[in-house]
Amino acid sequence: MDSGVEVNTFVIPKLVVIGVGLIGGSLALALKRAGAVGRVVGVGRSAASLARAVELGVIDESAPLEEALRDASIVVLCAPVAQTFNILHALEPHLQPGTIVTDAGSTKGDVIVAAKTALGDKVVQFVPAHPIAGREVSGVDAALPDLYDGKRVVLCPLQENLPPDVSTVQRMWEVAGAVCHVMPAVQHDAMFAAVSHLPHLLAFALVAQVVNAEDSEAKLAFAGSGFRDTTRIAASSPEMWRDICIGNRTALLREITTYQAVLAHLKTQVEQSNGDALEKFFRRASDARHAWGARQASVQCPPDADET
Amino acid sequence: MDSGVEVNTFVIPKLVVIGVGLIGGSLALALKRAGAVGRVVGVGRSAASLARAVELGVIDESAPLEEALRDASIVVLCAPVAQTFNILHALEPHLQPGTIVTDAGSTKGDVIVAAKTALGDKVVQFVPAHPIAGREVSGVDAALPDLYDGKRVVLCPLQENLPPDVSTVQRMWEVAGAVCHVMPAVQHDAMFAAVSHLPHLLAFALVAQVVNAEDSEAKLAFAGSGFRDTTRIAASSPEMWRDICIGNRTALLREITTYQAVLAHLKTQVEQSNGDALEKFFRRASDARHAWGARQASVQCPPDADET
Numbered sequence: 206m207d208s209g210v211e212v213n214t215f216v217i218p219k220l221v222v223i224g225v226g227l228i229g230g231s232l233a234l235a236l237k238r239a240g241a242v243g244r245v246v247g248v249g250r251s252a253a254s255l256a257r258a259v260e261l262g263v264i265d266e267s268a269p270l271e272e273a274l275r276d277a278s279i280v281v282l283c284a285p286v287a288q289t290f291n292i293l294h295a296l297e298p299h300l301q302p303g304t305i306v307t308d309a310g311s312t313k314g315d316v317i318v319a320a321k322t323a324l325g326d327k328v329v330q331f332v333p334a335h336p337i338a339g340r341e342v343s344g345v346d347a348a349l350p351d352l353y354d355g356k357r358v359v360l361c362p363l364q365e366n367l368p369p370d371v372s373t374v375q376r377m378w379e380v381a382g383a384v385c386h387v388m389p390a391v392q393h394d395a396m397f398a399a400v401s402h403l404p405h406l407l408a409f410a411l412v413a414q415v416v417n418a419e420d421s422e423a424k425l426a427f428a429g430s431g432f433r434d435t436t437r438i439a440a441s442s443p444e445m446w447r448d449i450c451i452g453n454r455t456a457l458l459r460e461i462t463t464y465q466a467v468l469a470h471l472k473t474q475v476e477q478s479n480g481d482a483l484e485k486f487f488r489r490a491s492d493a494r495h496a497w498g499a500r501q502a503s504v505q506c507p508p509d510a511d512e513t
Numbered sequence: 514m515d516s517g518v519e520v521n522t523f524v525i526p527k528l529v530v531i532g533v534g535l536i537g538g539s540l541a542l543a544l545k546r547a548g549a550v551g552r553v554v555g556v557g558r559s560a561a562s563l564a565r566a567v568e569l570g571v572i573d574e575s576a577p578l579e580e581a582l583r584d585a586s587i588v589v590l591c592a593p594v595a596q597t598f599n600i601l602h603a604l605e606p607h608l609q610p611g612t613i614v615t616d617a618g619s620t621k622g623d624v625i626v627a628a629k630t631a632l633g634d635k636v637v638q639f640v641p642a643h644p645i646a647g648r649e650v651s652g653v654d655a656a657l658p659d660l661y662d663g664k665r666v667v668l669c670p671l672q673e674n675l676p677p678d679v680s681t682v683q684r685m686w687e688v689a690g691a692v693c694h695v696m697p698a699v700q701h702d703a704m705f706a707a708v709s710h711l712p713h714l715l716a717f718a719l720v721a722q723v724v725n726a727e728d729s730e731a732k733l734a735f736a737g738s739g740f741r742d743t744t745r746i747a748a749s750s751p752e753m754w755r756d757i758c759i760g761n762r763t764a765l766l767r768e769i770t771t772y773q774a775v776l777a778h779l780k781t782q783v784e785q786s787n788g789d790a791l792e793k794f795f796r797r798a799s800d801a802r803h804a805w806g807a808r809q810a811s812v813q814c815p816p817d818a819d820e821t
Binding site for chain 2: 287337357359392395396397399400401403404405406407408409410411412413414415416418420423424425427428429431432433434435436437438439440441442443444446447448450451454457458460461462463464465467468469471472474475476478480483484485486487488489490491493494495497498500501
């Protein structure tokens, strides 16, 4: 600006998005909306999808990895988590000093192991992150500039990271509309195993049980809104959830084991027709769910969000 | 009508509702809406609640059980299922020939055992039924004349029932807006154990697990729409679900046992990081859930329904 006063002091001169789908595409659109990005370069395996992203104005151009990395300010990995090692391994020889790499994976412990192995000393440039947002539709056509508005992003900085790099990644997400939280990767993974990964596994299992029953047609015909809501997330991407289950294996197994114990306890109370114990158990859960629901009512939580 | 042509050929001269809350109150309002009921008499333990029902125009009057039963056309039991035996036991001495008794309980096998024990030979007059409708709020103030519009009602006639009595109960529900299905009680109980009772138990268990965790506050703060939907029904009535779990004990235990096997299978695949098996499992469930959701989209299914 000619006045010498910069209104938006945060601008990413060159943003590289690896995997331009819902998550990466929405980030690019949000940063463009904020006037916080110079050039957005997309990298991906599908030429058609990249061409579509250019057509939609989500990215300015696509380029091969090596070319895209040249003078890149920030590189955001938005490909499936299971591809993290291969992508970082391919990226490492071309990664220049001063470029920050970050990701958007739903699990963090496994991503960090992959990053340390693939990047070696250059892992200092890698700031792990997880935006808690999504939709039930995927692909670049589903990308929205306001996907992250008011949503949470968890940052799990490494002990190797430089504080200014962590701040830059945090600032990027804030400018895109999100609210950032910093926590250790182990806490992130334990938390999401409990409130997201286990619920998904339980929903997949419940649908499988009904579908595999001999009288599945009759059961599905009479299934109502309780079944509908408890199983909504069982419509999620099989590949993505395969990767999350394996990526967050340790924490998820801990939660499954706990759940098995809780379910076994309930089963015993049903077997013994222990009405008092069942009512007490249900009341504690019901009260807690009511209180949580009331708290959430004031928080943005769109019905189509499929956060991981 | 003076013309000699009756438009509405179905009229219940005297309807008795035992337990005037959401379910019984909505039935009364629906039948009044249709002009299909003469007098509605309410029976219940709370004088205040009965007075409120009169005030709201849901019932015309309240009366003690014995008085209410005099010349009653249809008696509908809408009290909690666990009270079925006691209510029918109290009702039996005053039950006149020609009066039909029916219920609205979420379980049928246990209700039938209670009815046969309490009514003896008079069980011929008892037609078991289960309207699949509800709301997350209860009590007579929550009653709605359109609660049953397009909803299913399952009738589980006894071998003792007279076909005209079954037809009358069916007609009553149809006039109230519902669609009736006839099936054996054992099939009803097995079906709802799978698509309603098990999902409720799983939701209660999931909330309990998160709430009982040491870091429950942090977990609840980061829980999103997946947790919200999978646990919505955990806000349901503790007393009602205690009764359902015990009332449908046998079928529910069978479903819990199957679910434990499914979950153990999934756990093994996670333990072995068996990506192919997990993806295949998730894909089958995801495809089935997508297909079910598409079929349901054309069926009325209000988001606040809390069917049992």
